[in-house]
Amino acid sequence: MALTPTEFETSSLRKKVVALLDEGRALRRGDDGSTATSTDSFLSCFDKAEVEGHARFLLSGLSLLKPGFRSLDASRPWLLFWIVHGLSLLGIEYEGTGENLTPASWYPFSPVTEELARTLGGAPSKTSCLGFVASCQNSSGGYGGGPQQLSHVATTYAAVAALVVVGGRDALEQVDREALASFLGRMQVKHGKRKGAFTVHVGGEVDMRACYLVMAVFRMVGLDPATFLDLDAMVEYIRSCQTYEGGFGGEPGNEAHGGYSYCAFAALALAGRHGEVDIYQLLEWASGRQQSVEGGFNGRTNKLVDSCYSWWQGALLCLIEEHLCQEIDLGEREDTVFHSGALQDWILLCCQLPPKSGGLRDKPGASPDYYHTCYALSGLSLCYRRGAMPHNRTDLLCNVREDKLLALDERLRREHKHTR
Amino acid sequence: MLLSAQPEWADVTPTPQLEAPGEPVVRIRYDEDYEDAMGLLRSLMAKQELSDRALHLTSVVIFMNSAHLTVWEYRRCILRALNSKARWLAELEFMHEVNELNTKNYQLWNHRRAVVEVLLPSDTEERRRASLLKGETLESEHTLDKELEHIEEVFESDAKHYHAWAHRQWVTERHGCWKRELALTEEMIERDPHNNSAWNYRFYVIQSCGVSSGSLQAHVAHAIGALERGLDNEAVYAFLLGLLFRGPHRKAPQEDVAAVIQGLLTERQGGGARWVSFQATLSYSLALRLAGLEDGNLMLWTSPAFSSLPCPKALAQSAVKKWEWLKMADGVRKGAYELKIKIALSTIRTLPE
Numbered sequence: 147m148a149l150t151p152t153e154f155e156t157s158s159l160r161k162k163v164v165a166l167l168d169e170g171r172a173l174r175r176g177d178d179g180s181t182a183t184s185t186d187s188f189l190s191c192f193d194k195a196e197v198e199g200h201a202r203f204l205l206s207g208l209s210l211l212k213p214g215f216r217s218l219d220a221s222r223p224w225l226l227f228w229i230v231h232g233l234s235l236l237g238i239e240y241e242g243t244g245e246n247l248t249p250a251s252w253y254p255f256s257p258v259t260e261e262l263a264r265t266l267g268g269a270p271s272k273t274s275c276l277g278f279v280a281s282c283q284n285s286s287g288g289y290g291g292g293p294q295q296l297s298h299v300a301t302t303y304a305a306v307a308a309l310v311v312v313g314g315r316d317a318l319e320q321v322d323r324e325a326l327a328s329f330l331g332r333m334q335v336k337h338g339k340r341k342g343a344f345t346v347h348v349g350g351e352v353d354m355r356a357c358y359l360v361m362a363v364f365r366m367v368g369l370d371p372a373t374f375l376d377l378d379a380m381v382e383y384i385r386s387c388q389t390y391e392g393g394f395g396g397e398p399g400n401e402a403h404g405g406y407s408y409c410a411f412a413a414l415a416l417a418g419r420h421g422e423v424d425i426y427q428l429l430e431w432a433s434g435r436q437q438s439v440e441g442g443f444n445g446r447t448n449k450l451v452d453s454c455y456s457w458w459q460g461a462l463l464c465l466i467e468e469h470l471c472q473e474i475d476l477g478e479r480e481d482t483v484f485h486s487g488a489l490q491d492w493i494l495l496c497c498q499l500p501p502k503s504g505g506l507r508d509k510p511g512a513s514p515d516y517y518h519t520c521y522a523l524s525g526l527s528l529c530y531r532r533g534a535m536p537h538n539r540t541d542l543l544c545n546v547r548e549d550k551l552l553a554l555d556e557r558l559r560r561e562h563k564h565t566r
Numbered sequence: 567m568l569l570s571a572q573p574e575w576a577d578v579t580p581t582p583q584l585e586a587p588g589e590p591v592v593r594i595r596y597d598e599d600y601e602d603a604m605g606l607l608r609s610l611m612a613k614q615e616l617s618d619r620a621l622h623l624t625s626v627v628i629f630m631n632s633a634h635l636t637v638w639e640y641r642r643c644i645l646r647a648l649n650s651k652a653r654w655l656a657e658l659e660f661m662h663e664v665n666e667l668n669t670k671n672y673q674l675w676n677h678r679r680a681v682v683e684v685l686l687p688s689d690t691e692e693r694r695r696a697s698l699l700k701g702e703t704l705e706s707e708h709t710l711d712k713e714l715e716h717i718e719e720v721f722e723s724d725a726k727h728y729h730a731w732a733h734r735q736w737v738t739e740r741h742g743c744w745k746r747e748l749a750l751t752e753e754m755i756e757r758d759p760h761n762n763s764a765w766n767y768r769f770y771v772i773q774s775c776g777v778s779s780g781s782l783q784a785h786v787a788h789a790i791g792a793l794e795r796g797l798d799n800e801a802v803y804a805f806l807l808g809l810l811f812r813g814p815h816r817k818a819p820q821e822d823v824a825a826v827i828q829g830l831l832t833e834r835q836g837g838g839a840r841w842v843s844f845q846a847t848l849s850y851s852l853a854l855r856l857a858g859l860e861d862g863n864l865m866l867w868t869s870p871a872f873s874s875l876p877c878p879k880a881l882a883q884s885a886v887k888k889w890e891w892l893k894m895a896d897g898v899r900k901g902a903y904e905l906k907i908k909i910a911l912s913t914i915r916t917l918p919e
Contacts, residue, residue: 212595219631293583467905
């Protein structure tokens with residue numbers, strides 16, 4: 147019987163993947179054979195050369211980017227977020243009041259090589275990063291993709307998240323919170339079929355991403371969304387996007403999709419309303435996304451695996467499990483609800499580029515990029531959440547390091563700016 | 567020669583991009599052409615010049631960066647100001663060219679909706695605005711059929727194109743043009759029974775148009791037929807469960823639903839993990855409904871048509887048994903099966919014997 151188009155492309159990919167998994171596992175067995183347990187820090191997945199390779203890859207985009215990057219000219223805050231967040235997961239950050247990127251005090255591979263030290267030395271200062279973000283802010287509120295660009299809820303999220311990651315006392319000082327809240331409130335659709343949903347920018351599209359991006363921004367800047375938004379209407383819209391499969395589409399009726407499903411459930415969780423959708427059916431769909439051969443996740447039924455879904459689907463499953471545990475006594479939970487060993491092997495053995503170039507990629511055959519490096523690392527960190535220190539965990543709802551979010555909350559509360 | 571050096575642009579002083587002072591951060595080394603065009607465009611946007619030359623300049627930039635949403639939005643402002651039917655019609659060709667460069671682009675598909683709202687008005691307000699457009703009715707009018715055809719052309723190169731399927735849903739919903747839709751999904755499913763986008767759209771059409779007597783069986787038979795091309799097809803199982811529990815069942819005759827479920831609960835020879843998983847979910851979902859724990863206000867589940875089926879407790883227990891087996895047969899999902907078993911066991915404790 148002839149293969150369907152889906153079977154053909156899936157089997158082609160699986161041939162490559164199985165070869166890499168077999169090779170990687172054989173090499174691993176050749177070492178002392180010890181595999182990291184879940185009590186180890188996430189960085190124990192890697193050796194020093196690998197970590198430095200990924201760090202160098204991320205750093206290569208922090209200052210100047212080749213002309214071909216003009217296709218991302220409306221997404222520069224994203225580039226900054228992917229890079230600094232990825233680095234922060236690897237233990238490289240602007241520490242405390244410092245102006246320079248350095249390995250954190252807990253960085254397990256100190257001292258860094260001379261090569262990395264030189265690269266770190268050439269990276270932009272914290273002030274420069276903050277200055278760049280500020281150049282994207284609009285007086286009408288929110289952040290655009292670059293200077294003199296329309297505010298967009300996605301670049302607003304990326305800008306604010308980058309500020310949280312870059313951290314420090316003054317990180318959020320530049321945010322005009324009043325104008326920001328007003329911008330986000332204006333983006334909510336007030337009438338008609340899509341009431342409750344959000345436009346991503348003036349004249350822009352309306353879809354599930356926006357609900358999440360808006361809620362996550364409110365969370366990070368410490369403002370109560372209930373003051374500025376019609377949360378009931380938002381929840382109704384989100385409910386209408388859950389499909390028969392159990393996941394969520396971008397708009398009502400659209401196919402269940404990993405990115406939109408994460409956005410839907412995380413937006414609800416940020417509003418404290420996760421009980422208002424069919425979580426069981428969501429679990430049904432989300433648990434089907436991890437592939438038995440590859441170990442990674444796909445974004446939709448019968449589509450190919452992609453390392454970025456390690457985050458979107460992985461974090462979604464962690465959120466589902468967290469919520470279900472609150473509802474029902476599920477007893478001792480040994481592992482994540484997804485198969486963390488299989489996910490790790492997929493990411494580490496199939497999606498890492500060797501230290502010479504570094505970076506992580508969508509799948510074998512693809513080139514590494516900052517987006518996939520960020521989300522593959524974020525997804526991988528989920529396998530080591532349980533019992534980890536806040537500086538080794540990323541927040542499930544905002545995808546910034548927990549310690550940085552906690553530090554920010556504390557500062558905002560001290561300054562009486564926290565209204566949640 | 568750079569644009570800004572051309573006579574046409576002599577009256578415009580380019581506006582530089584206001585990069586933050588200091589070290590470059592994620593700064594793109596723009597090539598001359600792009601930097602030059604953007605410099606001019608910033609000046610035009612600043613004075614809100616909504617002219618033909620401004621329109622042309624947005625084309626130049628969009629071909630260099632089709633994700634530049636600020637420029638797309640400015641383009642729409644210009645089109646609205648020019649208010650010319652011919653200009654809006656020309657957008658079809660422009661978008662076609664952009665699609666050739668990059669089809670997976672939010673801005674392109676968002677723009678397409680704006681264009682369709684003008685060229686194919688569907689409500690009073692849209693028709694009112696269309697009547698105010700300047701210009702003669704042209705030979706190459708855009709039609710609903712042409713719009714649907716365009717979407718199918720996109721499916722030729724990518725049968726699972728997310729934006730295209732979403733766009734089709736948007737078009738059919740606003741125009742109520744359901745005639746061809748079921749047949750389209752049959753063609754797409756025939757081409758590739760694993761195409762979940764097609765199954766999802768099929769569900770959407772059935773849900774929107776309703777299920778008449780006998781058609782539920784027909785839809786189920788069609789789905790089972792697709793399994794002939796491979797039992798390991800998650801899309802089909804999800805679709806079947808959707809038909810039975812997620813909406814279409816509400817309008818189908820009770821005997822039809824009961825008969826279908828009865829048939830599907832029968833063991834199938836040679837079924838792998840997916841078939842077993844499907845039956846487990848089917849049993850458990852049914853158990854909850856027969857026990858009145860889900861879909862409680864639907865009379866269907868109290869129908870005598872279901873009296874020959876096992877009781878809810880037995881159905882739930884059979885699901886648990888299958889999930890226990892699946893923990894080993896489908897190990898990557900062990901954690902999820904454990905969760906489902908725990909949830910089911912706690913539910914079973916509440917069910918009568």
